[in-house]
Amino acid sequence: xxxxxxxxxxxxxxxxxxxxxxxxxxxxxxxxxxxxxxxxxxxxxxxxxxxxxxxxxxxxxxxxxxxxxxxxxxxxxxxxxxxxxxxxxxxxxxxxxxxxxxxxxxxxxxxxxxxxxxxxxxxxxxxxxxxxxxxxxxxxxxxxxxxxxxxxxxxxxxxxxxxxxxxxxxxxxxxxxxxxxxxxxxxxxxxxxxxxxxxxxxxxxxxxxxxxxxxxxxxxxxxxxxxxxxxxxxxxxxxxxxxxxxxxxxxxxxxxxxxxxxxxxxxxxxxxxxxxxxxxxxxxxxxxxxxxxxx
Numbered sequence: 001x002x003x004x005x006x007x008x009x010x011x012x013x014x015x016x017x018x019x020x021x022x023x024x025x026x027x028x029x030x031x032x033x034x035x036x037x038x039x040x041x042x043x044x045x046x047x048x049x050x051x052x053x054x055x056x057x058x059x060x061x062x063x064x065x066x067x068x069x070x071x072x073x074x075x076x077x078x079x080x081x082x083x084x085x086x087x088x089x090x091x092x093x094x095x096x097x098x099x100x101x102x103x104x105x106x107x108x109x110x111x112x113x114x115x116x117x118x119x120x121x122x123x124x125x126x127x128x129x130x131x132x133x134x135x136x137x138x139x140x141x142x143x144x145x146x147x148x149x150x151x152x153x154x155x156x157x158x159x160x161x162x163x164x165x166x167x168x169x170x171x172x173x174x175x176x177x178x179x180x181x182x183x184x185x186x187x188x189x190x191x192x193x194x195x196x197x198x199x200x201x202x203x204x205x206x207x208x209x210x211x212x213x214x215x216x217x218x219x220x221x222x223x224x225x226x227x228x229x230x231x232x233x234x235x236x237x238x239x240x241x242x243x244x245x246x247x248x249x250x251x252x253x254x255x256x257x258x259x260x261x262x263x264x265x266x267x268x269x270x271x272x273x274x275x276x277x278x279x280x281x282x283x284x285x286x287x288x289x290x291x292x293x294x295x
Contacts, residue, residue, distance in 0.1 A: 014133040018087050021130035026095035032119040035106035039170045039182035041163035043139035049170050063093035066138045073142035085138040116181040120188025128196025203278045204254050208261045209244040210268035216245045216261055248278050
C-alpha cells in the first residue's frame with residue numbers, strides 16, 4: 001500500500017512540475033524575451049528569428065520544430081526519450097500560444113536590462129523544475145543528445161555549441177546591446193538552474209578526528225539524531241592509527257554539531273563540507289529501528 005501511495009505521489013509531483021515549469025517558461029518568453037527582443041537559445045530563439053523574417057507565429061514554429069526533433073530523438077535515442085519529453089513538447093507551445101493572447105504581459109517593464117535579469121532567473125527556475133523530475137523541455141536538448149551520440153563529443157560541448165549557433169544566428173539581426181543582454185540572461189539562467197536542481201537536497205558533511213571518537217559517535221546518534229560513520233585513518237606526522245567520525249546533517253544542525261564535538265574534545269580536528277545531494281537510508285529512505293536503538 002505504501003509503495004502504491006509513493007508511486008501516485010511521484011506521478012502527481014512529476015505532472016505538476018512539468019505543467020508549472022512549462023507554464024513559467026512560456027510566461028517568461030512572452031513577458032520579457034519577445035517584447036524586448038532579447039536573444040535566447042533553443043527552438044524558441046530560432047522561432048523568434050523566423051517570426052521576424054517570415055512572420056510565422058512563434059508558438060507554431062516552436063511546436064513544429066519540437067515535434068520534428070522529438071521524432072528524430074525517438075529514432076536515434078529510443079522510446080524512453082519520447083516518453084519523458086512528449087508532455088513538454090506539447091505543453092510548451094500550447095502555453096506559449098495562450099500567453100501570447102495576454103497583451104498586458106509585454107508591458108511589465110520598459111527596461112531591457114530588467115527584462116533580461118528577470119528572464120534569466122525565471123528561465124533557470126522553470127528549466128530546473130522540469131529537469132528535477134527527470135523530464136526536459138525538448139527542442140535543442142534533443143539535438144544535443146543526438147549530436148553527442150553520433151560524434152561522441154562531450155554532451156556539455158554539444159549543448160554549448162547549439163546555444164552558440166542559435167544565439168549567433170540571432171546576433172546577425174541584432175545590435176550589440178541585445179547581445180550583451182543575452183549574455184546576462186545565459187549566466188543567470190545557468191546559476192539559477194544549478195541552484196533549483198539541488199534545492200532542498202544540499203546537506204552538510206562534518207568529519208571529526210579525536211581520541212574521544214566513541215563519545216562523539218554516541219552523542220551524535222542520540223542528541224543530534226543523525227547517522228555516523230566511523231572512518232579508519234592514519235595521522236600524517238606520527239603515523240598513528242586513529243578513527244574519525246563522519247556524519248551528514250541538515251544545515252540547521254551545523255551549529256549544534258560543532259558545539260557538541262568541541263564540548264567533548266576542544267582539540268578535535270574538524271572539517272566541514274557542503275554536499276549537493278545525499279540519498280539512501282536516513283535521507284531519502286526512512287531510518288530503521290536498529291539505527292534508532294542505541295546501547
